[in-house]
Amino acid sequence: MAYAAFRSIGAYVPKKILTNEALSQMVDTTDEWILQRTGIKERHIAATDETTSDMGVEAAKKAIERSGIAKEDIDMIVCATISPDYFCMPSTATIISNKLGLANVTAFDISAACTGFVYILSIAKAFIESGMKKNVLIIGAEKLSAITDYSDRGTCILFGDGAGAAIISATDNKEEAIIDIQTGADGAFADLLMTPNGGTGSPHDSLEQEAAGCFMQMKGNETFKVAVRTLTKDVVEILENNNIASADVKHFVPHQANYRIIKAVGDALKMKEEQVVLTVHKYGNTSGASIPMAINDIYESEELKAGELLLLDAFGGGLTWGSALVPFSPLKK
Numbered sequence: 001m002a003y004a005a006f007r008s009i010g011a012y013v014p015k016k017i018l019t020n021e022a023l024s025q026m027v028d029t030t031d032e033w034i035l036q037r038t039g040i041k042e043r044h045i046a047a048t049d050e051t052t053s054d055m056g057v058e059a060a061k062k063a064i065e066r067s068g069i070a071k072e073d074i075d076m077i078v079c080a081t082i083s084p085d086y087f088c089m090p091s092t093a094t095i096i097s098n099k100l101g102l103a104n105v106t107a108f109d110i111s112a113a114c115t116g117f118v119y120i121l122s123i124a125k126a127f128i129e130s131g132m133k134k135n136v137l138i139i140g141a142e143k144l145s146a147i148t149d150y151s152d153r154g155t156c157i158l159f160g161d162g163a164g165a166a167i168i169s170a171t172d173n174k175e176e177a178i179i180d181i182q183t184g185a186d187g188a189f190a191d192l193l194m195t196p197n198g199g200t201g202s203p204h205d206s207l208e209q210e211a212a213g214c215f216m217q218m219k220g221n222e223t224f225k226v227a228v229r230t231l232t233k234d235v236v237e238i239l240e241n242n243n244i245a246s247a248d249v250k251h252f253v254p255h256q257a258n259y260r261i262i263k264a265v266g267d268a269l270k271m272k273e274e275q276v277v278l279t280v281h282k283y284g285n286t287s288g289a290s291i292p293m294a295i296n297d298i299y300e301s302e303e304l305k306a307g308e309l310l311l312l313d314a315f316g317g318g319l320t321w322g323s324a325l326v327p328f329s330p331l332k333k
């Protein structure tokens with residue numbers, strides 16, 4: 001049986017920075033309030049003409065280059081995004097495949113909001129273990145600034161843009177293999193986080209109404225409570241199911257939504273500060289891109305070494321959630 005190995009990571013962060021100070025000129029908020037309630041200091045915003053696929057391509061190029069796997073050997077591309085280049089079609093993954101010069105690959109998007117990266121990791125794992133694919137490029141890419149209402153202080157302070165990508169490949173070596181991935185969803189909480197218009201669930205009377213409803217809306221406080229509960233339960237379960245102690249995790253990489261959520265989950269797991277990867281202060285919440293961007297950060301700062309165990313944990317709109325136990329298994333040591 002083939003196993004699935006996490007070979008490489010890459011990310012792209014757009015140049016423009018939107019600080020808390022700048023946001024306080026746009027809505028009734030302060031740097032102090034945002035920092036205290038969320039841990040966010042700034043977030044990056046894509047250029048007007050920069051698309052989700054443009055960012056995904058840049059992240060993908062790095063992941064491919066670092067993987068030691070020839071671009072031509074990639075046989076599937078899966079993109080997690082809630083801010084695709086085009087709603088409905090074509091998928092952002094197919095646009096990325098074209099920009100990378102990859103024809104004749106399987107390419108599709110999935111929508112699992114902030115859990116997107118864990119979902120696409122599980123898809124890559126399943127395709128590889130079944131023998132259907134050998135080298136899968138997975139990408140979390142978001143231009144959330146395009147679906148953010150910059151007059152709503154409850155949401156606009158949270159979100160940023162960016163992309164992260166990884167190459168997942170077949171291996172015979174069980175030591176290198178992704179250990180386990182859990183994913184789940186509960187549509188009963190669908191209304192906590194949504195973009196109400198733009199789909200068949202929201203017949204609209206005027207284009208103006210439609211546009212306003214295409215922005216993200218969130219019940220922040222309720223989301224916060226469900227997030228802490230769900231994230232904690234999820235990681236406790238995956239560690240127990242695999243007989244792994246939280247002390248054996250080298251890098252805990254939670255979805256970067258809010259420092260207080262991350263701290264609460266980390267404390268519940270008795271994680272030491274040095275185990276918990278934090279990027280929320282500089283990128284904000286980049287939804288499906290947040291986990292690979294965070295992994296890329298520890299890779300580029302040389303904190304992530306071959307063989308080290310990553311514990312991923314995500315939560316997002318849907319509601320969706322997921323966790324994964326992943327040894328970092330580069331071909332290039």
Ligand SMILES: CC(C)(COP(=O)(O)OP(=O)(O)OC[C@H]1O[C@@H](n2cnc3c(N)ncnc32)[C@H](O)[C@@H]1OP(=O)(O)O)[C@@H](O)C(=O)NCCC(=O)NCCS
Pocket residue numbers: 028029030033034037038114153154155157218219220221222223224227257258261285315316317
């Ligand atoms: C959004 C969030 C930061 C708000 O923090 P909170 O402590 O829950 O704050 P509340 O929503 O209860 O609001 C408290 C007060 O702050 C106000 N407030 C909200 N946003 C504000 C802002 N940006 N600046 C200043 N005040 C703000 C509210 O209007 C409210 O005022 P009131 O008491 O006079 O009514 C927090 O709920 C959160 O992070 N939720 C989870 C979000 C998330 O992770 N989403 C993505 C999941 S993947």
